[in-house]
Amino acid sequence: QSALTQPPSASGSLGQSVTISCTGTSNDVGRYTYVSWYQHHPGKAPKVLIYEVNKRPSGVPDRFSGSKSGNTASLTVSGLQADDEADYYCSSYAAISNYLFGSGTKVTVL
C-alpha cells in the first residue's frame, strides 16, 4: 500500500502553466477512473480540484485540468496565480477497498 509517486516540487511563473504527474500501478491509477486531485495549504482543509480523472467540482476554475494515461495521472494548472502556491496531492481508489494518496508536490509560483 505504498503512496502514489509525485515529484516533490514543481514551479512556474505567474501566468504560465505547471503539470504535476502521479504514478501508480495497474492496481490503482491504471485500473480505475477514481483519480482525484487536492490542493492543500498546510493547516487548512484540503480542497478537491479534480475527481474521476478530469471532472471539476462546481466552483473550481477551468484553469485546473486532469488527465490519465496508463498508470500515470496528471494535473495541469494553467494561468498560474500567486494563490496557487500550495501542496498538491493526487489520490486513487486501489484494490481491494483501499484509498491511496500521492506523496505530494509543492508548487511554487515564481
Place this chain on the structure above:
Amino acid sequence: EVQFLESGGGLVQPGGSLRLSCAGSGFTFNGYAMAWVRHSPVKGLEWVSSMDGSGLHTYYPDSVKDRFTISRDDSKNTLYLLLSSLRADDTALYYCAKPHTNWPFDAFEMWGQGTMVTVSS
C-alpha cells in the same frame, strides 16, 4: 452552510488511546458515507478510515487496521475515530471528510478543519 468540527485531539503517550469526534452542522450524517484522513509533514495526506452510509461496513489501511475504529452516532450527528496502541508515526492533523457520492472511496468534497494528535513520551 455545511460544517464539520473535529475535536478530541491532544498529547498522548505511545501505546495510549484517544477518541476523536467530528460534529456536523448544516448536514445530517445519517445515510452518508464518511471518512477520516490525516496529514503530517513527513507522510503528507494519508487515508485512515472510511464508513459506508449504512454504518455497517468499515474500511482501514493496513497501517491502522486493528488499532483504529471508526463509528458514528446519527442521533448526535457525530462521527468518531477511536485511536489505540498509538505510535509516534500516528502524530498528525486528523480531518473528517465526506465523499463526493455515497461510495466510501469517492473523492472527498467536504472537510473539517482538523484536530491535532501528538504521540510522544
